[in-house]
Amino acid sequence: MTAPLSEEIALLDARDPLAPLRDRFILPEGEVYLDGNSLGVASRDALAALDIAARAEWSRDLIRSWNTAGWFDLPVELGDRIGALIGAAAGQVVVADTTSINIYKALHAAVGLRPGRKVILAEEGSFPTDLYMAEGVVSTLPGMSLRLEGRDGARLEDMLDDDVAVLLVNHVNYKTGALRDMAALTRAAHAAGALVVWDLCHSAGALPVELDAAKADFAVGCSYKYLNGGPGAPAFIYVAQRHLGHVAQPLSGWWGHARPFAFEPGYEGDAGIRRFQCGTQPILSLRALKGALAIWDDVDMQALRRKSQSLTDLFIRLVETQCAGLGLTLDSPREAEARGSQVSFLHENAYAVMQALIARGVIGDFRAPSTLRFGFTPLYISHADVAHAVAVLKDVLAGETWREARFSTRAAVT
Ligand SMILES: *Cc1c(COP(=O)(O)O)cnc(C)c1O
Numbered sequence: 324m325t326a327p328l329s330e331e332i333a334l335l336d337a338r339d340p341l342a343p344l345r346d347r348f349i350l351p352e353g354e355v356y357l358d359g360n361s362l363g364v365a366s367r368d369a370l371a372a373l374d375i376a377a378r379a380e381w382s383r384d385l386i387r388s389w390n391t392a393g394w395f396d397l398p399v400e401l402g403d404r405i406g407a408l409i410g411a412a413a414g415q416v417v418v419a420d421t422t423s424i425n426i427y428k429a430l431h432a433a434v435g436l437r438p439g440r441k442v443i444l445a446e447e448g449s450f451p452t453d454l455y456m457a458e459g460v461v462s463t464l465p466g467m468s469l470r471l472e473g474r475d476g477a478r479l480e481d482m483l484d485d486d487v488a489v490l491l492v493n494h495v496n497y498k499t500g501a502l503r504d505m506a507a508l509t510r511a512a513h514a515a516g517a518l519v520v521w522d523l524c525h526s527a528g529a530l531p532v533e534l535d536a537a538k539a540d541f542a543v544g545c546s547y548k549y550l551n552g553g554p555g556a557p558a559f560i561y562v563a564q565r566h567l568g569h570v571a572q573p574l575s576g577w578w579g580h581a582r583p584f585a586f587e588p589g590y591e592g593d594a595g596i597r598r599f600q601c602g603t604q605p606i607l608s609l610r611a612l613k614g615a616l617a618i619w620d621d622v623d624m625q626a627l628r629r630k631s632q633s634l635t636d637l638f639i640r641l642v643e644t645q646c647a648g649l650g651l652t653l654d655s656p657r658e659a660e661a662r663g664s665q666v667s668f669l670h671e672n673a674y675a676v677m678q679a680l681i682a683r684g685v686i687g688d689f690r691a692p693s694t695l696r697f698g699f700t701p702l703y704i705s706h707a708d709v710a711h712a713v714a715v716l717k718d719v720l721a722g723e724t725w726r727e728a729r730f731s732t733r734a735a736v737t
Contacts, residue, residue: 360698363551372614447473
């Protein structure tokens, strides 16, 4: 690193209003963790909450904790907490199940609100589970079909017509980081008479989201990425107030019943967002998530966005200057406004390059067939981390250390 650059980076970190938050996380010693978009790191708040939940609430108070520790209300309490981060007024978000399952519920619910319409519109480049779940929904509804951007047409906006019941769309593309204009696309869908399900997996906690202002209908997202809820932490689902009360969801479990503890025969869905629950939820995970969400009381979302853009801009700039001629091609939007909090580069040997980086303590991830993906969680990543990661990337590429045989052995999870 040249002196002026190291000074610039030190200054960026010194002026970072979010810098003090870093100490609230448990960061791997000597490593730079750029995979918070796959699994966010543990926070001290999350572990403390988990400890109380395990030792006091479960071990000591047992069944009483459903009432005394607020377990029963956790899904809606945390739903409101997440709602505040994604521009949703209270009562429209519940934490439950997985993103995949919530996609199923939301798609079914949306189709039910648009009788006579026979198409689910989605993106061929969407996260695969979104399409797998859409296929599942289609398989249960005779006459329904799936229309895909990238296969059946070039642009979602041009593929909306009277047949489309619902548009399922990723707010930030998981591979490239490209960010959709939520308000504009929702407007276009509504103009065609369709509803929209937004997948916020790569935007919740990564940038400001304004669901109510955009007049979104449904949204889903996970809590183990930028929200740092822990591995397999439950997901969330948003249903706009105007749809609640007359919307059906197909997984009619007792937790979505209007009176679950009346043990009545026959399902009667709750009139509010609780209807979108199904069965008993993973309380330990919810308690860890509750701890993890405490940090957001101290985060200004505009400052978060500014830092995210500063980190990703710096990463692109340093990679393109320091790793020029080493086989990398930017696969994310160059304009900061057009991307989320991640940056991807293509490389012919991306899998081995990522393994070599991980061996050197720079943790990103690989997405088939040739993407090197780097996530920048503004709560705990510094500009110095970015500079270090690029220096290691340059070393690995220039020295061709990724050619070692051990870096080409594939594990089950990439
Ligand atoms: C991570 C991710 C998911 C994950 O779904 P799970 O059911 O939690 O495994 C779904 N959609 C998108 C866009 C994702 O990025």
